[in-house]
Amino acid sequence: MDSLVQILDALESPARGGSPGSVPALARALGVCSTPGCRAVLGEPPEPPPAPAALPPEQWRLLRELLRPEPAAPERGAVLAPDGSTVALGPLLAGMEAGLRLGGGSEGPWAPLPTLRPPLDPLLAVTVAEVLGTSFLLARGDGDGAALGPGGCWDDVDDPQNYTLTGPPTLVPDAVANGAMDGMVLGARLAREPAPLAELLRGYYGTGNGSERGRPPSSYRRRDFGALAGPGKLEEELVAVLELLRVLPPTRGLLEGVGPGEVAAVARRAAGEFTRRYV
Template structure:
């Protein structure tokens, strides 16, 4: 081997070893890059199967759809890189609520790598019939069954979590009652379904795995390409057949013969209600970053609760911060900064807004769905206050952020029974003496559905 190439490959391995200390998608991609560098000539499918073999991940379900790993390549890699890959690919839940096999992405999502890679492998093998079971069906059915037997200590699906550090994530812990289909497993499954569908019908399979993941999980401005993680909900709705997904789940449940009649009835109820809720959360609602995910401080005192559904929606801009945040890291930092100002300077119990829209594709939970806010004097107990990070006196928020609130948030709130279907929308300035939400933005929201010029 040419000594220049040998030196380059050695440096790549060292770089990957140093980088793969945290559970971030960019670190996993760096590890994949280093493996590709010392295993030249392998196709994307070879690398995906080789990673699974290195991680020792194989089950009867996987064999049924993808075959065994007898023909998978033994990837050459530094032992520390192999160890890291195995650690971040293998998914597990501990009794203490720690979830392993999850990485944080640039868009603020938490992705379980196993279902993402399985979906990719199914697509690359053109085993499209395995996309649903390997990415979503199996995990959802297992979680619904588990919930039937453990109703008091679990939820049907979608338990979210938080990292010990956003900048250097190493430990991911669940923030609510556990489920076997956690939010990270579902997001990983959705990404696996999208990427698997894409590579099964396009020339993406000619790319390297690291290049595909790098482009999909990258941060891009508003005019970003279609195939990107920030648009996973849009792509998922476009590609998935919810009727097929549900029928496969029903079929999987019919083979369970160890349930008595009462358990079967309970399971049917959980499955039907749970599936509708799954569609609501992952196909109707925007991606909502919870308080624990952005690092919120505790509410001071005891919150008052809204009487739902509320009749009003008030639109704000933050003014300060005046610059729109375009990354999860920056938006989360802005949320913490605003909460600190509202609590420590204003003397409020918490950040005042119900929700806050970033320009990174995420909606951030403030007081949330149930707590009375401090956003619109005289109307806090009657409506939600949604603010956009930035000063919109002379400019507008990016279109994707406006669409997220105008369409996705309102549909989510109305369908979830939290906002009246006949709600009235106002700018903050209509309720008090203020320029909020900025002249340009206020003119814009006057064109939105449900806008009212008169505030009673």
């Protein structure tokens, strides 16, 4: 996480050739928010840019590697946070962009978010609802099929390079769940009060030895996410997102033959199991 914060610091610093407000568009150009539902909410990504002047080549390579989408391996692009948790960057950064655009922050060319039918919560949609609903939708025909987890382990906690899952993958391994909850919590904060992303992440995760002052706010992600999205709210948004996926061409086939009652059942199960496991 320290490496990511250093990169964002440079990208947001005019003194180093960066530009405040440039990170969300850059992140999406590199692969964040690559799923149909997320793109319906945040829009199509810009073209990949050349290497930013603010970053040396090794940091630019690292950022591209971290943000490159890997649909078959959603745990890729995860980082180790100072609180000991592993956090996927995709849902984290998508939630932060949604929050900035909901709040209409002045630091950046924020386009307004579209009005979608059915209406949905953009923060929940881009962080957790789409991936969670899709995972449970795909698992519904397999009585023993897991739709959440697993966890994983790092090769070296002092110099983490490789993260390996401890079991068969799902679309929502623990790292994605952590990133989604953090994206929701930080996105909600940015919607209320825009701030530089590096500064926000540094304070939230306690990077740069900040965790020595006590437990970092990230260690309370379950409590804070639960306050924003209890099971009833999450279930409601899961139904809305699944109905959105029904009308999007890339995902229409997923819901072919799935009626409203079955969608409601999938949403109820997904919200309940996610809440029991993570919140």
